[in-house]
Amino acid sequence: MARLHEYQGKEILRQFKVKTPMGFLASTPEEAAQAAKKVGGRTVVKGQVWLTSRAALGAIQFAEDETEAKTRAASILGLKLNDFAIEQVLVEEVIDIQREFYAGIIIDDSAKAPVMIFSSIGGSGIEEIAEEHPDKVAKATIDIGTGLRDYQARNLIRRTGIGGKLQMQLANVLVKLWQAARKYEARSAEINPLVLTGAGDVLAADCRITVDDYAVFRHPDLGIEIARELNRPPSRLDKIAYDVEKDDYRGTFYFIQMEQGFEAGQGFVGFHGAGGGGSMMSMDALHAQGFKLANFTDTSGNPAASKVYRAARIILAQKNIDAYFGSGSGVASQEQFHSARGLAKAFIEENLSIPAVIRLGGNSEDKAIDILEKCTEHLPVPVEGYKKDDSAHFCAERLTQLVKEFDGSQAAGQGFSKPEFDKPYRFESITGSITFDHGVCADCDHKACVESCIPEILRLDDDGLPVLAISAEEAKAGKCIECLACEMECIYHGKRGAYIDLPIAGLDEYLEEAT
Amino acid sequence: MSILIDDDTRVLVQGITGREGYTRAKLMMEYGTKVVAGVTPGKGNQTVLDVPVYDTVEQAVEAAPELNTSVIFVPAPLVKNAALEAIDAGIKLLVIVPDRVPIYDVLEIASAARLNGAKFVGPNTLGLLSVGKGVLGMIGGRAETARAWFKPGDVGVTSRSGGITSSISYYLSKSGVGLSSIVHVGGDAIVGTPHPEVIRLFQEDDATRAVVMFGEIGTTQEEQVADLIEQGIFTKPLIAFIGGKAAKSGTRFSHAGAIVEGNRGTHESKVKRLKEVGAHIVDNFDDIPTVTQEVLRKLKT
Numbered sequence: 001m002a003r004l005h006e007y008q009g010k011e012i013l014r015q016f017k018v019k020t021p022m023g024f025l026a027s028t029p030e031e032a033a034q035a036a037k038k039v040g041g042r043t044v045v046k047g048q049v050w051l052t053s054r055a056a057l058g059a060i061q062f063a064e065d066e067t068e069a070k071t072r073a074a075s076i077l078g079l080k081l082n083d084f085a086i087e088q089v090l091v092e093e094v095i096d097i098q099r100e101f102y103a104g105i106i107i108d109d110s111a112k113a114p115v116m117i118f119s120s121i122g123g124s125g126i127e128e129i130a131e132e133h134p135d136k137v138a139k140a141t142i143d144i145g146t147g148l149r150d151y152q153a154r155n156l157i158r159r160t161g162i163g164g165k166l167q168m169q170l171a172n173v174l175v176k177l178w179q180a181a182r183k184y185e186a187r188s189a190e191i192n193p194l195v196l197t198g199a200g201d202v203l204a205a206d207c208r209i210t211v212d213d214y215a216v217f218r219h220p221d222l223g224i225e226i227a228r229e230l231n232r233p234p235s236r237l238d239k240i241a242y243d244v245e246k247d248d249y250r251g252t253f254y255f256i257q258m259e260q261g262f263e264a265g266q267g268f269v270g271f272h273g274a275g276g277g278g279s280m281m282s283m284d285a286l287h288a289q290g291f292k293l294a295n296f297t298d299t300s301g302n303p304a305a306s307k308v309y310r311a312a313r314i315i316l317a318q319k320n321i322d323a324y325f326g327s328g329s330g331v332a333s334q335e336q337f338h339s340a341r342g343l344a345k346a347f348i349e350e351n352l353s354i355p356a357v358i359r360l361g362g363n364s365e366d367k368a369i370d371i372l373e374k375c376t377e378h379l380p381v382p383v384e385g386y387k388k389d390d391s392a393h394f395c396a397e398r399l400t401q402l403v404k405e406f407d408g409s410q411a412a413g414q415g416f417s418k419p420e421f422d423k424p425y426r427f428e429s430i431t432g433s434i435t436f437d438h439g440v441c442a443d444c445d446h447k448a449c450v451e452s453c454i455p456e457i458l459r460l461d462d463d464g465l466p467v468l469a470i471s472a473e474e475a476k477a478g479k480c481i482e483c484l485a486c487e488m489e490c491i492y493h494g495k496r497g498a499y500i501d502l503p504i505a506g507l508d509e510y511l512e513e514a515t
Numbered sequence: 516m517s518i519l520i521d522d523d524t525r526v527l528v529q530g531i532t533g534r535e536g537y538t539r540a541k542l543m544m545e546y547g548t549k550v551v552a553g554v555t556p557g558k559g560n561q562t563v564l565d566v567p568v569y570d571t572v573e574q575a576v577e578a579a580p581e582l583n584t585s586v587i588f589v590p591a592p593l594v595k596n597a598a599l600e601a602i603d604a605g606i607k608l609l610v611i612v613p614d615r616v617p618i619y620d621v622l623e624i625a626s627a628a629r630l631n632g633a634k635f636v637g638p639n640t641l642g643l644l645s646v647g648k649g650v651l652g653m654i655g656g657r658a659e660t661a662r663a664w665f666k667p668g669d670v671g672v673t674s675r676s677g678g679i680t681s682s683i684s685y686y687l688s689k690s691g692v693g694l695s696s697i698v699h700v701g702g703d704a705i706v707g708t709p710h711p712e713v714i715r716l717f718q719e720d721d722a723t724r725a726v727v728m729f730g731e732i733g734t735t736q737e738e739q740v741a742d743l744i745e746q747g748i749f750t751k752p753l754i755a756f757i758g759g760k761a762a763k764s765g766t767r768f769s770h771a772g773a774i775v776e777g778n779r780g781t782h783e784s785k786v787k788r789l790k791e792v793g794a795h796i797v798d799n800f801d802d803i804p805t806v807t808q809e810v811l812r813k814l815k816t
Contacts, residue, residue, distance in 0.1 A: 145626050250534070274678065278679060280731075280759055281679075281758065300677070302653070328678050329678025329682040363657055
């Protein structure tokens with residue numbers, strides 16, 4: 001889920017007129033000193049990092065003056081907690097806290113509605129407080145149609161024993177927190193602690209907002225780079241993969257790296273799952289064989305072959321993996337030849353140099369395995385495909401066997417370079433371009449490209465050469481479904497006159513730098 | 516009988532002119548589901564798969580008042596509008612196939628469904644199938660495979676994973692255990708018809724004697740099913756597998772989830788609760804057919 005930093009959350013709260021302590025963001029110790037000067041007096045320097053218990057981890061420190069704020073900031077900036085490097089600090093006024101509360105919103109799956117939670121005791125350890133003092137915590141379901149009304153908020157607070165003016169002040173914050181959560185489509189939004197100051201003001205001393213990953217596209221102003229729940233900053237490959245997925249609604253592609261910096265021979269596998277449940281089982285099967293996962297990947301929901309291809313290219317961009325394992329539920333409703341073609345194209349272009357086992361059980365599994373194995377038979381490594389009656393455990397055992405038998409020296413092959421064309425005939429698809437080299441096609445009798453084209457958008461012209469049977473605009477608008485059949489069938493039956501270019505932004509640069 | 520699909524089911528496909536809508540409308544019809552209309556805004560006045568296409572759902576319902584079910588195949592950002600349009604036009608069952616529907620959109624759909632007495636399955640669902648009766652969504656992919664994979668019988672399946680809905684159902688059929696209805700409740704945190712609601716429907720269904728459930732970590736669906744068993748609301752045997760045992764839990768960012776769900780939602784809590792109330796928990800996925808066979812054998816004696 002897309003988490004926002006404290007300072008971003010507070011900016012949102014201020015939009016909704018919720019008071020927050022005066023403070024400024026700084027990325028260097030010098031900026032921190034200037035921020036402290038603007039604030040004046042004692043300050044608190046807060047590292048911006050997605051973790052709870054920041055104080056205990058040394059990421060929140062107090063400073064008497066601007067010189068100390070600078071030293072404190074210097075010690076916090078660059079701290080690495082759970083792989084998160086702290087790059088910014090929030091320098092805030094120290095507030096005179098009289099009392100602490102908790103306010104939070106979460107989406108409750110059983111109520112299928114947002115729930116507002118208020119506790120008359122706030123601060124750290126709120127979970128324990130909720131368990132030990134249920135009378136101090138009140139919850140109310142929010143009607144998505146009408147939102148949280150002021151009287152509902154007051155009644156909620158009243159149930160924790162708070163009345164009078166304070167009840168009104170707190171209710172005001174709760175209503176605004178709801179409005180902020182609704183506007184930014186928060187999976188959760190919380191203020192902990194919400195504080196009452198000596199001067200009688202109610203202030204949000206901290207704020208944590210998590211935006212729904214699926215709604216990030218509606219909030220470009222938040223500048224969320226990658227809408228994924230990660231326990232570390234996204235890697236370059238994570239970002240490359242996310243960009244592939246971002247605007248392509250044909251099926252789902254999820255990729256995260258789980259390990260980096262390992263050596264060949266350590267048993268790390270490039271993992272390519274299909275479907276959440278099936279992927280979980282397949283990963284368990286790999287673990288049982290003693291393998292480790294370099295990444296987690298899921299392509300499912302009937303993705304275009306082009307998407308599976310890009311996923312495989314990105315998985316193979318990970319250095320030093322010892323094997324490739326593709327496996328999902330084993331009984332897929334989608335036509336499996338799409339995945340087979342996507343994988344085969346990637347394996348050919350990457351000149352695959354590690355053993356691969358792919359479990360392709362499901363619709364048209366025989367055809368899928370045939371495509372995968374035929375198109376990759378010239379590769380110097382074994383590529384095996386399996387069906388729905390072969391369990392994930394069996395396939396993982398096969399992988400162990402192949403890795404054991406595999407002698408890496410056979411794999412020294414030449415890299416792939418895009419073909420040069422004699423007489424190119426080219427048209428564009430949604431995310432790439434298809435080229436037939438009519439100089440090559442002239443010598444081909446088979447014309448497998450036209451026969452295999454699933455949406456039937458190709459025809460032979462008067463010279464017997466493959467051309468579009470529809471307009472170029474229609475092909476680009478999606479009539480070409482990027483099934484990759486023309487190119488892959490041409491490899492096997494034809495003269496290799498077809499080539500589909502499916503660019504992956506940033507991948508070539510990444511690979512160049514990696515070598 | 517069966518659940519959610521019956522002899523009166525008449526289906527509208529929203530997005531019938533798109534890549535998925537077209538392919539799955541074909542599956543549904545060839546399996547015997549009565550698809551009577553399609554809707555794609557701006558593309559009315561044509562016929563797709565011998566079915567008339569309309570610009571709006573209201574227009575489709577005027578032309579075919581027997582319509583009561585809609586299966587939605589439109590891109591995720593457009594799902595909310597399509598679903599609200601169907602509910603507003605009086606459709607009582609929606610199957611929302613697309614993935615990545617924003618959660619507040621789902622909440623609005625849930626609210627409208629509640630107010631209008633409608634139900635929805637999904638989002639992010641492969642759909643549901645009643646063996647020999649019909650399919651809503653894309654389970655099986657093709658009619659002839661759906662017939663080959665899923666054999667008739669009296670075991671219901673409910674699953675939070677689409678692929679696993681098919682694989683459990685296929686492996687059960689292969690082992691000789693026939694199926695009544697199979698449902699993929701959807702892979703998202705908020706779904707219209709979660710496990711406990713499917714379980715209630717199976718309780719009422721004469722054609723179902725036992726239920727196999729594939730649960731996953733996260734949400735409180737499986738714990739709610741345990742509550743139903745404990746309260747005596749669900750009385751048929753339940754065979755359950757909970758996925759995600761090895762999953763690492765993420766770094767804690769917010770407290771609100773813990774306050775609402777308490778200790779619910781983990782693999783441990785789900786297994787413990789279900790065992791307490793007498794469900795048959797299967798530890799090894801491949802053992803599901805054998806355990807189900809044993810449970811059925813005991814039922815007979």
